Amino acid sequence: xxxxxxxxxxxxFWRSGVSEAHPLTAEGLYRKKFEIAAGDxxxxxxxxxxxxxxxxxxxxxxxxxxxxxxxxxxxxETAKEFGYGIYxxxxxxxxxxxxxxxxxxxxxxxxVEAADVWTKDGRFYDALRPNIESQGFESLEExxxxxxxxxxxxxxxxxxxxxxxxxxxxxxxxxxRNTGRVFPTAPGTIAGDYDPGVHVFxxxxxxxxxxxxxxFLKLVRETNPKLRVLLxxxxxxLTATATDDHVLAATTYSKSVLRAVAGDLARxxxxxxxxxxxxxxxxxxxxGFFYESNLRAVSQAGVxxxxxxxxxxxxxxxxxxxAPAAEESRAERRERRRKEKGQRKNRRDETSExxxxxxxxxxxxxxx
Amino acid sequence: MKPFSLCAIGNSHAATYxxxxxxxxxxxxxHLSLTFFAANGSDLEHLAFEDGAFTARDDKLAGQFAxxxxxxxxxxxxxxxxxxxxxxxxxxxxxxxxxxFGTVEHRRWGQVETLISRGxxxxxxxxxxxxxxxxxxxxxxxxxxxxxxLILPTPYRSDVEASWTFLRKHRRLADAAFRAKLIAEVxxxxxxxxxxxxxxxxxxxxxxxxVAGFSKAxxxxxxxxxxxxxxxxxxxxxxxxxxxxxxRALERLxxxxxxxxxxxxxxxxx
Numbered sequence: 305x306x307x308x309x310x311x312x313x314x315x316x317f318w319r320s321g322v323s324e325a326h327p328l329t330a331e332g333l334y335r336k337k338f339e340i341a342a343g344d345x346x347x348x349x350x351x352x353x354x355x356x357x358x359x360x361x362x363x364x365x366x367x368x369x370x371x372x373x374x375x376x377x378x379x380x381e382t383a384k385e386f387g388y389g390i391y392x393x394x395x396x397x398x399x400x401x402x403x404x405x406x407x408x409x410x411x412x413x414x415x416v417e418a419a420d421v422w423t424k425d426g427r428f429y430d431a432l433r434p435n436i437e438s439q440g441f442e443s444l445e446e447x448x449x450x451x452x453x454x455x456x457x458x459x460x461x462x463x464x465x466x467x468x469x470x471x472x473x474x475x476x477x478x479x480x481r482n483t484g485r486v487f488p489t490a491p492g493t494i495a496g497d498y499d500p501g502v503h504v505f506x507x508x509x510x511x512x513x514x515x516x517x518x519x520f521l522k523l524v525r526e527t528n529p530k531l532r533v534l535l536x537x538x539x540x541x542l543t544a545t546a547t548d549d550h551v552l553a554a555t556t557y558s559k560s561v562l563r564a565v566a567g568d569l570a571r572x573x574x575x576x577x578x579x580x581x582x583x584x585x586x587x588x589x590x591x592g593f594f595y596e597s598n599l600r601a602v603s604q605a606g607v608x609x610x611x612x613x614x615x616x617x618x619x620x621x622x623x624x625x626x627a628p629a630a631e632e633s634r635a636e637r638r639e640r641r642r643k644e645k646g647q648r649k650n651r652r653d654e655t656s657e658x659x660x661x662x663x664x665x666x667x668x669x670x671x672x
Numbered sequence: 673m674k675p676f677s678l679c680a681i682g683n684s685h686a687a688t689y690x691x692x693x694x695x696x697x698x699x700x701x702x703h704l705s706l707t708f709f710a711a712n713g714s715d716l717e718h719l720a721f722e723d724g725a726f727t728a729r730d731d732k733l734a735g736q737f738a739x740x741x742x743x744x745x746x747x748x749x750x751x752x753x754x755x756x757x758x759x760x761x762x763x764x765x766x767x768x769x770x771x772x773f774g775t776v777e778h779r780r781w782g783q784v785e786t787l788i789s790r791g792x793x794x795x796x797x798x799x800x801x802x803x804x805x806x807x808x809x810x811x812x813x814x815x816x817x818x819x820x821x822l823i824l825p826t827p828y829r830s831d832v833e834a835s836w837t838f839l840r841k842h843r844r845l846a847d848a849a850f851r852a853k854l855i856a857e858v859x860x861x862x863x864x865x866x867x868x869x870x871x872x873x874x875x876x877x878x879x880x881x882x883v884a885g886f887s888k889a890x891x892x893x894x895x896x897x898x899x900x901x902x903x904x905x906x907x908x909x910x911x912x913x914x915x916x917x918x919x920r921a922l923e924r925l926x927x928x929x930x931x932x933x934x935x936x937x938x939x940x941x942x
Contacts, residue, residue, distance in 0.1 A: 375773050375788060377799045386792050442790045446776045453787045 327590045330613045337570070337577035338532055340467055342621035345369045347392040347465035351399050351473020353538035353581070353602065355390055360611040361469070365622030368392065369465060371457040387436030392465070393458050396433035399473035400508060401516035401565070402486045407432070408523050411458040420485060421447045422496030429495035431487050440495065463527045471581075472562035473538045475508045476546055476554070490546070505546045507558075513565045521573075532575040535566040539585035541600050559586070581610045673703035673935045678925070679747050681726065681809055682758025684908060685826055686710035687896035689758055690740065692914030697922070704922075704933060709747050710898055711736035713761065716805055721812040724749050740898075749816035753932070754925050756822055761804030762873070763826035764858045766885055768800055769793075770845060781850035782843050797861045807869055814870040820928040821871040822921055825862075827913065830892035830906040831882035852884035874924055877916050880909075887913070 314320035315332035325331065340346065346368045348358035362368040374388030387394045398404050409415070410432075422429045427440025428447040433454075441447040478490045481504040492498035508516070525531055537559060545554035563582060570578035585594045585606050592599070594606025680686060690708050698706065709726065711719075711733050718730030725748035728734035734745045741747075749755075774784030775793050788796070806823050813821050844850050859875050866873040882888040887909065895908035926933035 372786075375786075375792070375796045377768065377796045377803075378792075379799060382795050382799065386789070386795065437789055437791055439791050443776075446789060449776045450787060450789055 322587075322589050325589075327584075327593065328609055328612070330584060330589075330609075333584065334580055334613055334617055336617040338575065340366065340532075340534075340618045343367060344466040345464050346467045346469060347461055348469045349391050349395065349398050349404065350469075350471030350536070351538040351540065352397050353473070353540050354397075354469065354471035354536070356602070356607040357469055357471065357536065357581075357611070357614075358391060360607070360614075364615060364620035364624070366618075366620065369461060371461045371464075372454065385438055387433065393461050394433070394436055394454055395458065396435050397473070397488055398470075399488055400475065400477050400486060401472065401513045401520065402477065402508060403432075403488055404470065405516045405520040405523070406486055407458060408462060408520050411455045411462060412523060414452070414455060414459075416448050416452050416455065417483075417485075418444060418448065419480070419483065420451075422491065422494075424495035427495075431491070431496060432485075434487075434489055434494040434496075462524045465528065465531065467532045467534060468524075469534045469536070471536045471538050472513075472566055473540070474542065475513060475558040475561050476542065477506050477508065478546075479504050479506045507547055508561070510561050510564055513561055514568065517565065517569060530575075532577070533569075533573075534577045534579055535569060536579045537562045537566050537582035539582045539594075539602060539606075541586075543600070579614060581614075584610050584613065674932060676704050676754070676929070676932050677752045678704060678706045678754050678756065678933075679709065679752040680706060680756040680758055681709045681747065681760075682756070682824075683711065683713040683716060683760055683805075684898040685759030685824075686740070687898045688909045688911060688914035689756070689824070689918050690914075691896045691911045692918045695911060696915065697918055701922075701934065703935065707742070707744065707747070707752075708740045709737050709744070710740040710758075712898060713759070713805070716760070719805075721815075724816045726809070726812070736898075749813055749819070752819060754820040754822070754929060755809075755813055756824055756921055757806045757809050757871075758824045759826045760806035760809070760823075761826065762801060762806045762823055762862075764828070764855055764862075764885070765800055766845060766851060766854055766858070769797060769858065770854065774844070778844070778850070778854070781847055781853075784844075793857075794861050797858050798865050801858070801862045801865055810866070810869045810871045820925055822924060822928075823866055823871055823873040824917060824921055825873065825875065827876055827891070827907075827909050828881065828885055828887045830889045830904075831886035832889045832892070832906060848884045855885055872924065872928070874917070874921055877920055880913055880916055 309316070313332060321332070342365070344367060346361060346366055348354055348361070348368060358368055369392045370389065371392060372388065372394040374383035374386065378386070378388070380389065383389050387396055390396070395407060398407065420431045421444055422431045422434065424440060427442065428444050429440045430436065430447050430451055432451075441450065477486045477488075479486045480502060482502065486506070490498065491503050521531075521533070539559075541555040542551055542558060545551045547554050549557070559582065566578050570576045584590060585602055590606065590609075594603050594609065595601065596603050680689060682689070686708055687710065690710065693706050693708075698704075715730065715733045715736060718728060718733045720727050720729045725746045727746040728737050737745050770778075772785045773788050773793070773796070774786075775788060775790050777790070778784055779787070810821055810823065813819065862875075863873055876887070880887055880891050891909045891913040892906055893904060893910060895904065895910050896914065897903070897905075897908045922933050
């Protein structure tokens with residue numbers, strides 16, 4: 305008697321592939337579809353989990369592009385507070401495919417609208433990336449000028465990048481019901497005011513997410529036909545849902561849609577690959593070990609396990625995998641020398657929180 | 673007048689204050705003692721703060737402290753009524769601040785390579801101003817006591833340097849009005865920053881400034897410089913400069929300490 309399963313690899317069977325496999329080895333879980341060469345310009349974007357990918361790739365010698373670098377005088381921590389150095393441009397977190405498409409369309413058209421600026425306490429916030437200036441801009445003119453400049457840089461990035469590493473984050477979003485503009489945060493969370501007459505909740509379905517991403521590709525490939533894309537899905541659950549579902553069910557829906565879209569895009573396009581970081585963190589594979597105690601944030605060990613699998617396939621140009629924490633900035637080097645020479649107390653806190661910047665965590669404040 | 677004990681800690685720029693003090697101001701204010709602890713900037717890296725006192729951890733620094741203070745190798749914060757922090761790398765570095773970056777407002781003076789927000793410019797300015805020994809000293813003084821502490825920044829270079837290549841290279845910086853605007857912004861940000869550290873900063877007196885961002889050349893002639901022959905380097909100032917700035921510093925400390933510094937202030941020869 306013969307079975308179609310009898311000659312399959314061990315990875316094809318749950319027992320040998322998962323339950324008896326060590327979660328740190330991930331044998332056969334990922335096979336790269338294309339090479340990422342040392343000289344390839346890599347752009348990173350997506351939800352907050354994408355920040356980890358970007359930092360590890362940069363630290364390991366990949367040519368991660370940064371078209372909006374921070375002024376050299378700023379420390380790494382301060383630069384991050386202003387949205388610099390997190391992704392390849394200063395767009396903040398891009399949670400949904402619609403947000404990514406909207407950014408590409410705005411950059412393509414050079415479209416800047418005063419309606420996309422929110423206010424709070426006399427300060428002005430770019431509603432499409434509200435977290436990049438924690439205190440807001442001092443004027444509408446400044447907010448619009450900085451957005452215009454940003455879109456120019458994004459257009460440059462999208463034309464230059466050889467590989468886009470994008471992490472799908474959410475299907476849930478808030479839109480302007482009149483213009484269809486989608487925002488990365490709910491109005492009233494960082495700035496702006498929630499107005500049911502203006503703002504409407506939207507939970508994108510499979511067809512919409514896929515169509516948005518296909519449209520994005522089509523638009524970007526007008527100027528960058530050879531672009532390769534590496535997709536991941538964020539394993540970070542929703543902080544809160546605006547549906548009537550339980551947040552667990554809402555998370556499962558959201559991640560299922562995104563995972564299905566990512567997988568189908570990779571199957572449909574030769575130059576799109578899918579990297580299963582989601583599976584490594586969120587599935588029974590990891591026995592839940594890679595989440596922090598809030599069962600939401602991904603632990604450093606989880607990120608490192610994911611990146612180890614990634615780097616097994618995409619060998620770092622530096623030859624060695626370097627954790628970002630091992631990098632020493634100029635300011636840190638100066639601080640170390642000060643300590644060594646003068647045995648003085650620290651002038652500033654060296655051990656900055658290495659957490660990703662995630663606006664949606666703010667929603668928790670509204671749930672208590 | 674009750675005795676008032678003042679401590680000045682500084683780098684090579686302290687020499688001009690020291691000369692101004694010993695050649696006149698000291699005689700005018702007999703109740704005032706001013707002890708200098710000065711050393712080359714790189715040697716001040718070997719300064720430690722232990723048990724409420726700044727102490728030289730290196731023979732070379734100890735030697736310079738002994739020479740400039742009249743034999744002391746450490747300065748206990750509790751022994752002094754006020755502090756002057758001289759030079760120590762605090763300066764308006766307009767080239768570093770403006771190179772490649774500018775705010776929406778700065779664009780009125782010409783093209784800005786990379787636009788940044790006013791908030792980012794403030795953070796950047798603070799980072800540049802903060803990147804020196806003065807703030808470390810100020811923080812340690814604040815840990816140990818409430819005495820007034822005044823930062824006296826590094827003087828601007830001589831205006832004979834105003835034709836520097838970088839001014840030609842950076843068109844906006846060649847515009848004196850723009851430099852003046854930028855300097856005013858930086859001074860405002862710096863004053864707030866020093867205030868948050870519990871001190872004050874006394875920016876360079878207008879009378880010593882020629883074109884915006886540069887000291888009048890007359891103050892850079894025959895400069896005082898710590899431990900080396902006087903060479904017109906365009907960076908170090910002379911006794912006349914020291915007299916003006918020390919007088920301003922004492923006036924400010926007088927106001928901060930309820931009139932304990934100057935007494936018969938008309939006797940000061942600014």
